[in-house]
Amino acid sequence: MSGAITVSNIGGSRLTLGFDRFDRLDLERHKAVHGRLSTPVMEDLVKMAEQVDMRGRGGAGFPFARKLMAVAAQVTHPSADQMNMLPGESRDRRRPAQDAVVVVNGAEGEPGSSKDKVLLNRAPHLVLDGAAIAATALGTQRIVVAVEDDEAARSVRAAIVERRMPARVVRLTERFISGQAGAVVRAINGEIPIPPGRKVRAAESGVDGCPTLLSNTETFAQLAVLTSLGPDLYASVGTEDEPGTTLLTIGGTRVVEAPLGTPLQAVLEHCEVPPSQAVLVGGYHGMWLDARGVSRALLSRKGMKAVGGTVGAGIILPLTQGTCPLGEATRIASYLAAQSAGQCGPCRLGLPDVVRAMNTLNDGSGSVDDVRRAAGIGRGRGACTHPDGTAKFVLSAMDAFAEDIEIHRYGGTCGQPVFGVLPLPVPTGSEGRVAIDWSRCDGHGLCAYLVPELIQLDRYGFPVVLGTDIPAWMERDVQRAVAMCPALALRVTTGVPKSGSTRRS
Template sequence: MSAVHTVSNIGGPRLTLGFDRFDRLDLDRHLAVHGRLRVPSLEDLVRMAEQVDMRGRGGAGFPFARKLTAVASRVNHPTADQTLLLPGEKGGDRGSSEDVVVVVNGAEGEPGSAKDKVLLGRAPHLVLDGAQIVATALGTQRIVLAVESDEAARSVRAAIGERRMPARVVRLTERFISGESGAVIRAINGETPIPPGVKVRAAESGVDGYPTLLSNTETFAQLAVLVSLGPDLYASAGTEDEPGTTLLTVGGTTVVEAPYGTPLRDVLKHCDVPPGPGVLVGGYHGAWLDPAGAARAVLSRAGMRAVGGTVGAGIILPLAQGTCPLGEVTRIASYLAAQSAGQCGPCRLGLPDVVRALNALMEGGGTVEDVRRAAAIGRGRGACTHPDGTARFVLSAVEAFTADIDAHRYGGTCGLSTYGVLPLPVPTGREGRVAIDWSRCDGHGLCAYLVPELIQLDRYGFPVVLGSDIPSWMERDVQKAVAMCPALALRVVGGVPGGPDRRS
């Protein structure tokens, strides 16, 4: 059960059907609410997905039919409709082919998202229906569910036990980049759960090197609804170009199912949340809308694109009045810089430069042009999409919060405190930051040479420290820098082991 999240719907429930009656739909409740499905043949499944232009709900919006076809082209598959098997039932020869894997990507590393946790926690059988539909159509029984939260893992394991299906649950590390498809595949394969750094198509080589169909949790649930309703009834909600509904996480805590084509202002009104000075759409790799843009925005790819936004993974974060917008943006940019995999220059050096430019702007000493220049350096050249997504977040903020930025530039402050209203993970106690003991520092500059990502020298040769958590991939380098500081002035504040303040 997902007790901490409020769930509602606009225009009638589909994915959230039965949520008004049950905290969690076990197998019996699921069958009573959604019924028992028949699995269409692969050709029919592709046709249905194409007819409603089904897109992945994980953020990228890739056409599901194309992904399904790409995997199917590499394996043998059954051609006839089949019945979805349930506990105790036996099937005949279902054309099983164990050289393909279906992966449900339940990683939800972004702090502002809760929809997948809600689906896995409250309607796990709807997700498993979708996964079994795809697996059966492809002729395989290999299904893997990759999840982050303890609650989701317990719910999914219980549902798998009820169905007696041979599916596997893999726990993922809760990191911002953990939901990237390559990182999920690497985690399942027992490797370091970070993006691979090079483009590897899961349809060609995924889990254990086999062709793999990987999609977001909601995508599989939507597929089950599509098969249950049929394309015509499925398309009775939404718009002509974008049929159906989607799940949104509003304000980090409220999950809403809404049809495509719903005005954003109606979603905010439904959740009783004012737009404030700006609304972030698409999450921390999304874009900020100013109040005028938020008033015109429509929940669809085309509608969001018209105002410079994106639906992305369905994350909507209105910024509350009374907190410093630039301070909130800088706080999140600092988090994103620390969450990188550290595999390429745009992440190792580019993102820290973005944070430095934002900090300078906060203090009235920097310029908007400095921020734009720092954000543009690594765009399109990263080992994954993290630098581009972070740049989109920052550059859209520069456009949305011009009045606040002007106040900082000309007055050194906007007069507002930064209250940290945008959601971030709860600290684990392992976070550490680099600090300088100024009573000891003699300006040797060795620290800036050893960890240039975190420390740079000012014009007088003294270190300037980036105020962000130490990324996990830099911990060894930071320890080396602390040990080699000639004046013993460099230290790590917070984190473990070693207590709240440790130095060489």
């Protein structure tokens, strides 16, 4: 995939140093470009990370020094659970805690992101340097790199062999939620790769129940750069509050390294992005910015917050002029609903209701209030952050595309097609959707009882099918509904279906 991605920089390169000369930096080239690995002790590493207020680059922006110290504290002062102490057991019978584990989260389940794949493919040793620095500080040799991309997996394995380091690569299933920390830990542990459904701190109990330092690919690459340059030189670019550079994915096909604090408009101009209807910042759990917001936005946590946006995982998606904004937003909401783990009410029922409300808004029969109501139900109550992130995306679209929504309400359409300019995974033909043979359907309604998440009845008692792929967790229920349909009218189709709900004409 990295071969199709254009990589450039604004104001000089750090993470992408050497990319202008080499397609991939093997160990020899890496040492020539970045120098030999330096491994400071824990105290010095924490001080450096705190001095530049280094944050995770996976989207949450959690302070790296705090995460590192949390894992170190568990190794030095293990909890009762980690020492396998049973109630009433004497202190001298407790077993010591296991070594810490360092996990590089290379999962980029979001279709609009490519920066971590680029790093793993082209600068794998920089990432492994960061992981080795953290592991040495924690006194462990256990390093795991979790990846989804085939090419990235091959690149990292080759780098591990070159370094002769005791690290392993774990392949993940490419799904939107696969990059969530709990899902990554579960995948490494050989469990179903979905969020665990309850708050579990990896620092306390992660891989194999051990204290685990889990951060995304760019975070470890930044750690290596920080250690190599030192805090003062590292902070010579960026802003006073947020020093350094960051990697951005523009439109899914351009990766740009830029100093934090760079105007968003400057990045778009650098990538020769034409004027757009709006720009989505932070990816599919992010926020929409209108033209005025784009012109004022600075690429930093503080700068984006000032205009109602977010940096997130550094994903920037301009919405091309000429495509229907509401239709594009509905298309992504449908994708997000199908990507859920289906382990809580907000995902199982809430997200499908959001899609239904957006579908009716598209054809002019719904209202923004219906969408807001559907998006608001269950917020803060999900088993993971997926329903809240999806609601944030949808509610932001309601504000950003207010004029287009009004046109839909009065005319049933804005007159613009949905070109599908926002990136989604390429269909493989194996994705299934529920379909109805209307020549057979007699309106028994059993299907709506068996799979209410995907099918509801209209005012006449006939089924209305939600136009989304069948989530993995619903496949068995759908097969049961197909088998039990009295009229044999329910079926599953594969291929590339049209978006939207399926209604009886």
